[in-house]
Amino acid sequence: MLLGMQITLGGVGGRGGTKDGFEVLVGQYLERCSGFARCQSEGFKTEEEFLEWVGRQRGRTAAQLVLLDSRGRKMTSEAFAGWLGAKRDDGSQHLVFAIGPASGWSEAARKQAHLLLSLGDMTMAHALAKLVMAEQIYRAYTILTGHPYHSGH
DSSP: OOHHHHHHEEEEESSTTTTOOHHHHHHHHHGGGGGGGGEEEESSSHHHHHHHHHHHHHHOOOOOOEEEEEEEEEOOOOHHHHHHHHHHTTTOOOOEEOOOOOTOOOOOHHHHHHHEEEEEEEOEEEEEHHHHHHHHHHHHHHHHHTTOOOOOO
């Protein structure tokens, strides 16, 4: 299988570099995705550092930025899988999903995003949001491939 898409799950702030239980689980989900896409997790100290990194990501197409934001679009797991599959099928090379700083994304960062995505109305710790996003990326790929991991309820 050709693994043409790169997925980066990034986070701004927090306890960068620590290998807590959340990061271990994030790594496990991203490893499960390795049969579908090249996946990595990155941490950044500041929003500025993150946006500079995104700007340096070059390929045939520009990296597409998805910012997790409480004001963003809400999707079911099935709808997210459809969105991810469409990105894969249209030749997107690099999707960057990112959890922002504790104070939220700046307006400048929000304007750079290809999609603002909400995980729901509840506020959650950044480490937990990153884990939920990693699991949803894996779930999306299992939905797209008909794997029994996702039972639909």
